[in-house]
Amino acid sequence: MADDITRWSDELARDPANLVFLMLGEALRKQNQLGVAHRVAVKGLERHPHHADAHDLLARILVDLGDFDQAFDEWDMTLRLAPGHVGALKGMGFVRFKQGRLPEAEEYLRRASGDATMPDVGASQALRTVRQSGAFVAPVPAPVPVPEEEPATLFARVLTGAGQTALLMDASGLVMAGSYLLADGSDVASEVGAALSGVSDEADRATRHLNLGEWTAILVETEAAVIAMAPAAEDGLLLLAASRATPLGLLKRLLGRCRDTAREWMEGRPS
Amino acid sequence: MTGPRTPTPFGSLLDTLTRQRGVKAGMVVSESDGIIIDSNMQIGVHGDRVAALAASLYRKARMSATAAGLGTATFFQLEAERGRLCAAGRNDLVVVVVTEAQANVGLIRMELLRAAEGFA
Numbered sequence: 001m002a003d004d005i006t007r008w009s010d011e012l013a014r015d016p017a018n019l020v021f022l023m024l025g026e027a028l029r030k031q032n033q034l035g036v037a038h039r040v041a042v043k044g045l046e047r048h049p050h051h052a053d054a055h056d057l058l059a060r061i062l063v064d065l066g067d068f069d070q071a072f073d074e075w076d077m078t079l080r081l082a083p084g085h086v087g088a089l090k091g092m093g094f095v096r097f098k099q100g101r102l103p104e105a106e107e108y109l110r111r112a113s114g115d116a117t118m119p120d121v122g123a124s125q126a127l128r129t130v131r132q133s134g135a136f137v138a139p140v141p142a143p144v145p146v147p148e149e150e151p152a153t154l155f156a157r158v159l160t161g162a163g164q165t166a167l168l169m170d171a172s173g174l175v176m177a178g179s180y181l182l183a184d185g186s187d188v189a190s191e192v193g194a195a196l197s198g199v200s201d202e203a204d205r206a207t208r209h210l211n212l213g214e215w216t217a218i219l220v221e222t223e224a225a226v227i228a229m230a231p232a233a234e235d236g237l238l239l240l241a242a243s244r245a246t247p248l249g250l251l252k253r254l255l256g257r258c259r260d261t262a263r264e265w266m267e268g269r270p271s
Numbered sequence: 272m273t274g275p276r277t278p279t280p281f282g283s284l285l286d287t288l289t290r291q292r293g294v295k296a297g298m299v300v301s302e303s304d305g306i307i308i309d310s311n312m313q314i315g316v317h318g319d320r321v322a323a324l325a326a327s328l329y330r331k332a333r334m335s336a337t338a339a340g341l342g343t344a345t346f347f348q349l350e351a352e353r354g355r356l357c358a359a360g361r362n363d364l365v366v367v368v369v370t371e372a373q374a375n376v377g378l379i380r381m382e383l384l385r386a387a388e389g390f391a
Contacts (some may be wrong), residue, residue, distance in 0.1 A: 188340075195338035202331045203349055206324040206356065210317075210369075213352025220332050223342030241341070248380075 035153030052082035151177035158257040163243035166258045171235035173197035228255040233266045285311040293374025325367040329358045359387035
């Protein structure tokens with residue numbers, strides 16, 4: 001599997017439009033490298049926005065990340081592009097089952113299980129499970145267990161564009177969550193965080209002396225990227241970087257979402 | 272605005288910038304030492320202080336971006352509760368604008384980037 005991932009990564013690096021990203025993303029997902037898998041899928045979708053299997057791949061990754069609503073939307077898109085897509089129907093049935101919406105789950109799985117001439121065994125088994133559950137479980141939304149967030153993939157749900165990355169640093173400039181991946185897959189979060197965290201100290205000094213109140217955001221455009229920073233809890237710093245093509249207005253919106261994600265994560269961490 | 276000043280090549284640039292709604296001060300500053308080269312400010316703005324802090328902040332952002340492998344910084348913006356500080360620079364010259372919090376940053380950014388192009 002590791003050899004395959006290396007080979008597919010090389011192929012993709014040589015030819016970014018190669019559909020090998022579908023296999024690479026799935027392999028990474030199976031290895032539970034969900035943040036990287038998410039990036040691969042999103043990047044692939046940017047080049048192949050009308051490829052049903054690419055949306056299917058992203059949906060499966062989103063389910064593993066615990067984002068059932070987004071996953072459902074991706075499978076919905078898959079079905080629009082490829083009506084009758086069995087993977088999408090099974091996925092949507094699974095999401096509705098997890099959400100306790102059993103009649104809808106049953107309908108999706110019934111469609112996925114096919115007819116008598118070409119039945120889908122997996123979907124048929126899932127359908128039986130749903131029907132058996134329906135006999136005992138009232139059709140009210142079941143609590144969806146919130147998966148434990150991995151620090152490195154904390155912002156994966158929020159960042160959906162190519163080249164977007166976010167870091168959460170503590171007051172001393174050490175990375176607490178997020179990642180900064182280069183094209184070769186190496187994570188340089190610590191280096192980038194250390195280099196940029198000093199800007200916030202200068203911002204503190206400037207706003208204090210100029211009587212501007214607390215600083216709320218810093219935006220820097222460079223030749224290669226656009227960067228946004230915002231203060232985080234406990235004197236931490238949130239840093240978001242995106243490709244140069246990202247409009248600053250969008251960058252600020254993403255910064256706000258990352259800030260919310262970071263706050264929730266910080267509040268949920270044991271002190 | 273302040274009274275007559277010694278003419279410099281930056282006069283019309285600063286006039287254009289400070290005509291934008293919400294702009295309280297515009298200045299061209301030396302990035303390396305934070306000294307004002309030319310300015311156009313409303314009364315009450317501490318020009319020397321703004322110049323020194325803005326130049327220091329811009330320099331820090333530029334050097335940090337370079338150290339992080341992100342290339343040369345072209346535009347910088349600090350947002351705070353009671354205002355913003357925007358800057359763009361090239362060749363040791365930084366054009367700095369101090370605005371109210373509600374100013375139209377899109378227009379100001381375009382003017383700053385155009386001004387910095389002129390520093391080439």
